[in-house]
Amino acid sequence: MIDFEAVTKRYPDGTEAVRDFSLHIPSGSLTALVGSSGSGKTTLLRCINRMVDPTSGAILIDGENVADRPAVQLRRSIGYVMQQSGLLPHRKVIDNVATVLRLNGQPKKEAHARAREVLDVVGIAHSMFERYPSQLSGGQAQRVGVARALAADPNILLMDEPFGAVDPIVRAELQAETRRLHRELNKTVVFVTHDIDEAFALADIVVIMKSGGQVAQIGSPAEILANPADNFVEQFVGLDTKRRHLRIEERDGEQIVVTADGRVAGVLDS
Numbered sequence: 140m141i142d143f144e145a146v147t148k149r150y151p152d153g154t155e156a157v158r159d160f161s162l163h164i165p166s167g168s169l170t171a172l173v174g175s176s177g178s179g180k181t182t183l184l185r186c187i188n189r190m191v192d193p194t195s196g197a198i199l200i201d202g203e204n205v206a207d208r209p210a211v212q213l214r215r216s217i218g219y220v221m222q223q224s225g226l227l228p229h230r231k232v233i234d235n236v237a238t239v240l241r242l243n244g245q246p247k248k249e250a251h252a253r254a255r256e257v258l259d260v261v262g263i264a265h266s267m268f269e270r271y272p273s274q275l276s277g278g279q280a281q282r283v284g285v286a287r288a289l290a291a292d293p294n295i296l297l298m299d300e301p302f303g304a305v306d307p308i309v310r311a312e313l314q315a316e317t318r319r320l321h322r323e324l325n326k327t328v329v330f331v332t333h334d335i336d337e338a339f340a341l342a343d344i345v346v347i348m349k350s351g352g353q354v355a356q357i358g359s360p361a362e363i364l365a366n367p368a369d370n371f372v373e374q375f376v377g378l379d380t381k382r383r384h385l386r387i388e389e390r391d392g393e394q395i396v397v398t399a400d401g402r403v404a405g406v407l408d409s
């Protein structure tokens with residue numbers, strides 16, 4: 140589990156990116172931080188692996204303050220996927236995925252065996268293992284980025300707008316894949332996105348952020364849709380314009396998602 144305790148981050152130029160942010164993230168959940176540009180999502184994500192240190196407050200992983208962990212060791216123990224895959228251009232796919240394992244001291248043979256295994260998990264064909272990143276499509280590069288993040292079998296996976304730069308069809312595939320991986324691998328995933336639809340499609344817990352790193356609402360997709368906290372949230376999730384023609388109804392003890400014309404769109408997991 141991850142706990143943010145009254146986290147504030149002020150950058151040296153005085154920008155207050157996050158103010159007094161608290162959040163409990165249960166182990167094994169998929170939490171989406173969603174909000175407009177500049178609302179502090181990336182700053183919060185990076186506080187988890189100490190790419191950013193908060194000005195005040197604390198982040199605890201399983202009860203231990205991350206500030207007490209050596210930053211490099213902490214970072215290598217947490218998977219990180221970013222928007223532009225971040226693959227090293229002069230290294231082959233297999234070597235990119237094996238990088239953290241090699242840095243952790245694993246012999247090349249074992250690191251490559253694990254890299255092949257995890258590339259299989261994310262659906263990269265063997266014929267691509269020896270390619271360079273420039274020889275991959277955007278969607279393939281993101282899959283390799285996910286494989287690299289999973290290689291050291293971290294308990295926590297941080298994903299920062301991982302599918303922001305791919306087309307909508309590939310994006311939908313990668314979202315489905317993320318759901319599958321999350322179900323199968325039982326990681327704690329924290330996912331940053333601009334896209335409320337993506338957040339609702341993926342997350343158990345959605346955190347809607349306003350500018351200045353302030354929380355507008357925290358809840359499950361169902362809770363937020365059923366009870367938006369204020370006008371900002373209504374607008375953000377598109378309830379004000381009826382863009383989102385969905386409502387939640389209770390039927391036979393189950394929460395049913397119903398469209399504006401009364402069709403059942405799905406059943407929410409309890």
Ligand SMILES: Nc1ncnc2c1ncn2[C@@H]1O[C@H](COP(=O)(O)OP(=O)(O)OP(=O)(O)O)[C@@H](O)[C@H]1O
Binds near residue numbers: 155174176177
């Ligand atoms: N290194 C930095 N120095 C100064 N200000 C920064 C720095 N990094 C981020 N900021 C500022 O902090 C605020 C929050 O930025 P952050 O990147 O966390 O937001 P975000 O919600 O992830 O935005 P986006 O969706 O555009 O990536 C912004 O005003 C940004 O300009």
